[in-house]
Amino acid sequence: MLTQETFDELRRIIKNYSGINFEDRKKYFVENRVSQHMKELGITSIKDYLLTLRLSQERVRELVSKCTVNETYFYREFYQLEAFAELLPQMAARRRKVRILSIPCSTGEEPYTLAIVTNEILGDLNRVEIVGVDIDYVALKRAQEGIYSDRSVSKLPDKYLQKYFSRNGNGWEIKPLLKKAVKFIEGNILDRRFMRSLGRFEFVFCKNLLIYFDTKEQRIAAAHLYDVLSEDGYLFLGHAESMSRISSTFRPVKVKGAILYQKETEEDEE
Ligand SMILES: C[S@@+](CC[C@H](N)C(=O)[O-])C[C@H]1O[C@@H](n2cnc3c(N)ncnc32)[C@H](O)[C@@H]1O
Missing domain, CATH: 3.40.50.150 (Vaccinia Virus protein VP39)
Known part of the structure; x- marks a missing residue:
């Protein structure tokens, strides 16, 4: 479970990189993507994960990629x-x-x-x-x-x-x-x-x-x-x-x- 403070920090990082704004009701969605990313990186503590994001734009790029909504299809509209x-x-x-x-x-x-x-x-x-x-x-x-x-x-x-x-x-x-x-x-x-x-x-x-x-x-x-x-x-x-x-x-x-x-x-x- 992310604390409100950690969620705020994560959504600030995502918004800084992409402009995408995650409202409070999207907390579970972000939490889910973050835990997937942490698993892939072999990181177990959220503190270490935040540090990794602060040190590496590449990790932020990966997190943003996980948080984007890619819904689209041929001949839309x-x-x-x-x-x-x-x-x-x-x-x-x-x-x-x-x-x-x-x-x-x-x-x-x-x-x-x-x-x-x-x-x-x-x-x-x-x-x-x-x-x-x-x-x-x-x-x-x-x-x-x-x-x-x-x-x-x-x-x-x-x-x-x-x-x-x-x-x-x-x-x-x-x-x-x-x-x-x-x-x-x-x-x-x-x-x-x-x-x-x-x-x-x-x-x-x-x-x-x-x-x-x-x-x-x-x-x-x-x-x-x-x-x-x-x-x-x-x-x-x-x-x-x-x-x-x-x-x-x-x-x-x-x-x-x-x-x-x-x-x-x-x-x-x-
Ligand atoms: C719902 S899709 C829209 C795709 C297509 N235009 C359509 O309407 O079917 C939204 C896309 O916006 C991209 N996106 C989000 N923030 C962006 C940004 N700051 N610059 C460029 N693309 C961004 C996401 O990666 C995602 O693929």
């Missing part, structure tokens, strides 16, 4: 994909290459879904550059392997499952065409320098991440999303997320029933 499919050809007509960012990408279902839609709409994956970013290196390793369960592909239309996957044991493996189209990078949305190093994107998907942050971290993330979005680009958030209370630098636009965000221009502000 279909109405947003329809909006993306509607906007993509116009964007591609204006550029040699369209850049697409999925942050957080978790185990890869989201960026691979975007690769499928792109291939279906443009018929050429060389017209886009797709980047998937997540703070969790274990999730990213699975994304790179590209092997998925039946549950993960259950919302994917069968014709795409047949076209873009091959059977691998009990799972479904992404074909090389899609694997080659997505680049995965470990990174933190709250790290300004890292975010700037990514450059600008025409489509930014930041779905189901802001819900884990407090207002302060939400605002920092919003400022970084603003930085990576190109002037005519579109930002997609999760269905439970909205920019309205976080930042006034975006304006909502409705496309095919989906609320997306674009950069507020000076003209809009007048």
Whole structure:
């Protein structure tokens, strides 16, 4: 059993590294992940464990990886994909290459879904550059392997499952065409320098991440999303997320029933 003081210290360490905020009701969840980590490290006292975390960012990276919620699946929020499919050809007509960012990408279902839609709409994956970013290196390793369960592909239309996957044991493996189209990078949305190093994107998907942050971290993330979005680009958030209370630098636009965000221009502000 963690004391309240130890729990507070652990959640401070996790929040410092990732921005993820664990409320009191998540104590059991954190306790569970910590005891798993301690077992793996062969550490038996919580005092020694806290000391290890204080001395090693690598151990904190492992703990954060254990505490992330990686829930995701192919073709999540279909109405947003329809909006993306509607906007993509116009964007591609204006550029040699369209850049697409999925942050957080978790185990890869989201960026691979975007690769499928792109291939279906443009018929050429060389017209886009797709980047998937997540703070969790274990999730990213699975994304790179590209092997998925039946549950993960259950919302994917069968014709795409047949076209873009091959059977691998009990799972479904992404074909090389899609694997080659997505680049995965470990990174933190709250790290300004890292975010700037990514450059600008025409489509930014930041779905189901802001819900884990407090207002302060939400605002920092919003400022970084603003930085990576190109002037005519579109930002997609999760269905439970909205920019309205976080930042006034975006304006909502409705496309095919989906609320997306674009950069507020000076003209809009007048
Ligand atoms: C629920 S998943 C969302 C995946 C996908 N966008 C979707 O909506 O299906 C949340 C992900 O956020 C990642 N994450 C948490 N904090 C992060 C941070 N500060 N920077 C980048 N990724 C983070 C977690 O590792 C986890 O994989």
